Amino acid sequence: MKLACDDHGDGPVVVLLHGFPLDRSMWAAQLADLADSYRVLVPDLAGFGESAAPAAGVLSIDGMADDVVELLDAKGIAGPVVVGGLSMGGYIALSLAVRHPGRLRGLLLINTRAAADSPEGAAQRLANAGALEAGGPTAPIIDGMKPKLFGASSLQTRPELVPPIEAMMRRVPAATMAGALRGMAARADRTGELPGIAVPTLVIAGTEDRIIPIAEAASFSRRLPYGEFEPIDGAGHLTPIEAPDRVNARIRRFLASLD
Ligand code: MLT
DSSP states (O other): OOOOEEEEOSSSEEEEEOOTTOOGGGGHHHHHHHTTTSEEEEEOOTTSTTSOOOSSSOOOHHHHHHHHHHHHHHTTOOSOEEEEEETHHHHHHHHHHHHOGGGEEEEEEESOOSSOOOHHHHHHHHHHHHHHHTTOOSHHHHHHHHHHHSOHHHHHHOGGGHHHHHHHHHTSOHHHHHHHHHHHHTOOOOGGGGGGOOSOEEEEEETTOSSSOHHHHHHHHTTSTTEEEEEETTOOSOHHHHSHHHHHHHHHHHHHHHO
16 A cells, blocks of 8 residues: 655654544644654554555554554564554554564554453444444544543644644545454453553653543553653643644654664
């Protein structure tokens, strides 16, 4: 699967994978900041943004991880890179870490989790996917997610952040949303594999994340042999957008420690 991708800067490669149902433009602040020292690759995952959707209906997490490896191969990047992801992007980054460990020299897990869905959570996703496949609109899914994406502090102090994210979600085709919902519902529980991840890993979480509780992120970070945990005060599920300066500075510190 050929992915649309921003590719800016020179230096060690850093790949950033967006969340659901977003696209690569969510990383604008990181691209602008990091590309003076790193080669930053920011793809649209299959079916999102400007990337074509695959023929198969399900967008599996492992398949999307394989797409990232294919992207690296297509660019002739054989050596190990840093891969980071937000939420669904984090599930994909973890799949890459477990299934393609030789491609990684560092991992960034941002507002994400290692565990699979609960049975109820998976059932809800499958019901939502079925409704979309039956021709239903994406609006109910977007309306359900919107109040949970930003932290209460950001909603109060920076409400202007919301409309661009809502517009980004509205651009995602229903078939992509359904495929990714099915993919996330079927994803593996990676918790037991965390102790085997042999690269430095930075886990970033927002103290006001309403989708993935910060305690869960803190807890899975402790299972990583080379894990570091960074809470971002006053930010919700979208820390790279809500607190770009603090997130970028922390990522830079992590990347510098790898050099
Ligand atoms: C995301 O931000 O990617 C989603 O919240 C992931 C999910 O629904 O599990």
